[in-house]
Amino acid sequence: MKLVVVTAGLTQPSSTRLLAxxxxxxxxxxxxxxxxxxxxxxxxxxxxxxxxxxxxxGARLRSALDAVAEADGVIAxxxxxxxxxxxxxxxxxxxLDQDALAGTPVxxxxxxxxxxxxxxxxxxxxxxxxxxxxxxxxxxxxxxxEDWGGTGDAYTGGLPDRITRASGELADLMLRLAPAREPKAxxxxxxxxxxxxxxxxxxxxxxxxxxxx
Amino acid sequence: xxxxxxxxxxxxxxxxxxxxxxxxxxxxxxPTTGRxxxxxxRIQAMVTIALKAEEVGLDVFATGEHxxxxxxxxSPTTMLGYIAARTERLQxxxxxxxxxxxxxxxxxEDYAMLQHLSGGRVDLMMGRGNTGPVYPWxxxxxxxxxxxxxxxxxxxxxxxxxxxxxxxGRFRTPLQGFTSTPRPLDGVPPFVWHxxxxxxxxxEQAAYYGDGFFANNIFWPKEHFVRLITLYRQRYAxxxxxxxxxxxxxxxxxxxxxxNSQDAVREFRPYFDNAPVYGHGPSLEEFTAETPLTxxxxxxxxxxxxxxxxxxxxxxxxxxxxxxxxxxxxTVLEQLDLLGxxxxxxxxxxxxxxxxxxxPDAPTHASLLAARTGQPSQPxxxx
Numbered sequence: 001m002k003l004v005v006v007t008a009g010l011t012q013p014s015s016t017r018l019l020a021x022x023x024x025x026x027x028x029x030x031x032x033x034x035x036x037x038x039x040x041x042x043x044x045x046x047x048x049x050x051x052x053x054x055x056x057x058g059a060r061l062r063s064a065l066d067a068v069a070e071a072d073g074v075i076a077x078x079x080x081x082x083x084x085x086x087x088x089x090x091x092x093x094x095x096l097d098q099d100a101l102a103g104t105p106v107x108x109x110x111x112x113x114x115x116x117x118x119x120x121x122x123x124x125x126x127x128x129x130x131x132x133x134x135x136x137x138x139x140x141x142x143x144x145x146e147d148w149g150g151t152g153d154a155y156t157g158g159l160p161d162r163i164t165r166a167s168g169e170l171a172d173l174m175l176r177l178a179p180a181r182e183p184k185a186x187x188x189x190x191x192x193x194x195x196x197x198x199x200x201x202x203x204x205x206x207x208x209x210x211x212x213x
Numbered sequence: 214x215x216x217x218x219x220x221x222x223x224x225x226x227x228x229x230x231x232x233x234x235x236x237x238x239x240x241x242x243x244p245t246t247g248r249x250x251x252x253x254x255r256i257q258a259m260v261t262i263a264l265k266a267e268e269v270g271l272d273v274f275a276t277g278e279h280x281x282x283x284x285x286x287x288s289p290t291t292m293l294g295y296i297a298a299r300t301e302r303l304q305x306x307x308x309x310x311x312x313x314x315x316x317x318x319x320x321x322e323d324y325a326m327l328q329h330l331s332g333g334r335v336d337l338m339m340g341r342g343n344t345g346p347v348y349p350w351x352x353x354x355x356x357x358x359x360x361x362x363x364x365x366x367x368x369x370x371x372x373x374x375x376x377x378x379x380x381x382g383r384f385r386t387p388l389q390g391f392t393s394t395p396r397p398l399d400g401v402p403p404f405v406w407h408x409x410x411x412x413x414x415x416x417e418q419a420a421y422y423g424d425g426f427f428a429n430n431i432f433w434p435k436e437h438f439v440r441l442i443t444l445y446r447q448r449y450a451x452x453x454x455x456x457x458x459x460x461x462x463x464x465x466x467x468x469x470x471x472x473n474s475q476d477a478v479r480e481f482r483p484y485f486d487n488a489p490v491y492g493h494g495p496s497l498e499e500f501t502a503e504t505p506l507t508x509x510x511x512x513x514x515x516x517x518x519x520x521x522x523x524x525x526x527x528x529x530x531x532x533x534x535x536x537x538x539x540x541x542x543x544t545v546l547e548q549l550d551l552l553g554x555x556x557x558x559x560x561x562x563x564x565x566x567x568x569x570x571x572x573p574d575a576p577t578h579a580s581l582l583a584a585r586t587g588q589p590s591q592p593x594x595x596x
Contacts, residue, residue, distance in 0.1 A: 050494045050495045053493060053494030053495070054494050058495075199413070200414075200417050203417050203421035204421075206417070206418070207367060210360045210367075211382070211383075
């Protein structure tokens with residue numbers, strides 16, 4: 001079971017990475033000890049910018065994009081900047097093939113200085129992954145600074161409860177969907193060999209499609 | 214002048230591969246002087262570069278086709294016709310001809326006319342174009358890019374091979390009893406290459422017709438193009454045109470040379486850093502490591518280009534991008550001197566070594582005519 005964590009925190013250490021690790025650990029436990037691959041976008045920031053300029057991904061970035069495309073489940077965590085995901089976070093997903101996450105369970109999470117930004121998860125991240133046709137788990141996890149020292153209230157559980165619930169939802173979806181899903185090819189192209197011949201639409205068929213309109 | 218080359222080719226000591234240059238035709242500010250050439254200067258520079266290509270012994274000049282600033286070559290057959298009148302043996306080509314937005318009937322007419330005027334020194338490279346608004350400007354829909362390329366080329370292919378064509382399709386007015394004139398020279402249509410950066414459909418199209426496939430091999434890592442060319446070779450064989458090794462492959466490349474490689478790097482860096490296509494992105498060092506761009510001595514260019522054969526197999530045509538990113542004309546002409554005098558003669562000799570006899574030469578009018586009439590192919594006459 002391949003679990004990939006994409007984290008867009010910028011500082012070292014970062015609370016975004018801390019949240020990502022907590023979520024990954026909880027999900028990994030539910031999946032029987034799966035070790036996640038962690039993609040730190042900070043380390044790929046220049047590669048991501050270069051891809052926009054040149055049109056191709058360098059080897060490190062390609063490996064990260066492939067890992068996400070091949071994942072059975074993804075945990076995507078961003079700091080909230082200016083009422084939305086960070087530009088770096090969006091840029092990474094802009095480089096992903098539009099079909100790469102189709103049908104993949106995704107847990108969305110975010111961090112911020114104040115709880116007032118928590119709905120960024122619902123009005124920014126959830127639509128992004130809906131566009132990518134990912135299966136977004138019902139519980140999205142937002143951690144404000146105060147959550148790291150809080151215990152929840154009458155209306156909602158504390159951060160540990162939300163982490164447990166969201167990770168459980170992700171793990172359940174992965175266990176249910178993974179066996180049924182087609183094995184996916186790396187999105188940034190399998191460069192190990194020529195495309196499978198059956199991938200190619202024979203030319204007569206392409207010509208016939210044009211003729212039929 | 215080059216009769217020695219003809220002799221060497223006949224004895225198999227140098228390859229009949231074609232070497233040449235392709236130009237995008239961009240008007241770009243020279244970042245080292247801040248000066249931008251006028252359109253008039255750029256057009257004359259392209260002609261000067263083409264004439265220089267013949268002078269230094271290169272085989273091919275190919276022009277781009279663009280319909281928006283900062284590019285000047287919107288009318289390729291006008292430019293190539295003018296160059297044809299001022300050259301003797303240079304093969305004139307395109308990189309690329311927009312098969313999507315040009316009327317295939319007009320392509321058939323224009324390039325057949327150019328073929329007659331140039332004495333058969335014409336081939337074309339089909340491409341879809343990468344500028345979105347060009348489609349609506351010419352009354353087409355970019356979402357139909359691949360179907361347009363397929364249908365338009367199917368019609369073009371017939372117009373050059375059938376004297377009278379009845380035709381009906383999705384994208385243009387039907388034709389009843391239409392004859393495209395002039396008919397191709399000696400009844401032999403211009404050879405066609407298909408260029409694609411990412412679409413297996415186009416590799417498949419080239420294979421189906423037994424046409425050439427050209428990988429621009431410039432902006433992307435080579436692995437990407439290895440995949441497309443391998444597919445093209447397999448499908449070329451599938452459609453019965455020959456073995457995979459006999460498929461007709463062309464490659465692009467991009468080089469900047471000085472006698473000392475440090476001088477080349479120092480001089481080219483400001484052009485690289487500000488280049489419209491990849492400037493302000495990765496460093497020159499990163500880009501040369503990841504893509505086939507070579508900046509260095511002529512020997513480094515020779516070594517890197519010879520590697521292409523290891524990745525892509527023996528191939529027929531090598532084109533270099535030399536005039537871009539605002540490089541001044543004087544510099545480009547110096548580059549062509551180096552290419553023609555120091556690089557290409559070595560490549561001709563080296564590529565001939567170990568090249569299997571069944572690997573075909575680059576197609577020319579003479580070879581296509583000979584193949585049709587069943588006569589043994591002779592290299593095109595050279596003056």
